[in-house]
Amino acid sequence: MGRAPCCDKANVKKGPWSPEEDATLKAYIEQNGTGGNWIALPQKIGLKRCGKSCRLRWLNYLRPNIKHGGFSEEEDNIICSLYISIGSRWSIIAAQLPGRTDNDIKNYWNTRLKKKLLGRRKESNMNRFASIGAKDANDLEDNSYSPALSSSALERLQIHMQLQSLQKPLSYNNTALWPKLHPLQEKMIQSLQSLNGSPTHLWQHAFPSPQPGQGQKVDFYEPPTAATIQEDFARISNKRVSHEVESSLHIVPSSHNSMAFVTGNNIPTDSGTFVPKADGIEHESIAGIEVSAFQAELDDFLNNRTGGFVSQDQDHQMVELDCLKEMNSSKDSMIWWSNDFDTNSATSNSWDSTSVIQSEKMFQDYELGYNL
DNA sequence: AACTTGCACAACCGCCATTCT
């Protein structure tokens, strides 16, 4: 037999909490604790609330030492870096910010921080893409490929690029520093320019795509590299990225978790030159991080969803498709951030005591690179 | 002054892993 239902949903009050309800709940918990059973708690104290609602109210609002609003620049940096590294794992991020709740951080991210970062990116792109035919920044944001990617993966890539671009501000105005494009990408741009100023897409510059074995200079707007991802994790764990990560980070195991991954025979180096990866085989994961949600997304897109182009022009579509397929064939050189990671490598929902954010040097790169 | 729009935040919903009977 199981247990009795947690609450009678028909007789449960919803909506904002009154000061009286808050006072009742707070007084009881401060005196008696939760008793290890949130479901039974509201009945004990005469509140017509669901136990889950009581728990949420306590954790997010009534609990002592909760801070609301007024996020500092340092907190902004921490949130950004952790979001880029681990995605929307708000409970983990919140654990690194004393007094902050996951709900608070989630709201702050969704309403302010994300806009702040992506807004800057949009503004910057206005300058960069003006010379290659994009009519306005909306063209850049409204790219027709993005629906094929998970929003989280795309968003994190965009933000990562934004951070990189802010670290190299002079690159914006110097087209010579822009990455060399794959020939098909160049072809695509030329085609777009010839087609009555059709929208130009983020990807054209987001993915410089070198041929295997060929060095290609990438001075700007490179996707997150193996090195940068390693740096992210090294900062977080104060260790080299390795199998130690799974024991030092203690990420929550879940079927819908997020984690960065790296794949590819050709990985960009710190200097921006692509070199073949030595083994060419054992590249499916780093630190137990599962491969390739993006790969799956791209495959899916190319195999099943090519009808999704917004362009009305057949030639235009074919050029785009050729380019995408070519990029896909060079996918081993891609490094991406996925939405899934190895659930076997994760063990709990807390960061260990060696943590993480206490490291003095941890965010200095980002702090030097940008002011949020 | 009235209405609309956008923003920030609180709360709810649904899913999943764990715990309990």
Added chain:
DNA sequence: AAGAATGGCGGTTGTGCAAGT
């Protein structure tokens, strides 16, 4: 061991307020 409750989490929605028209 099976099945149901519980706890926890992330995504989404609802609401109140402020700014803009």
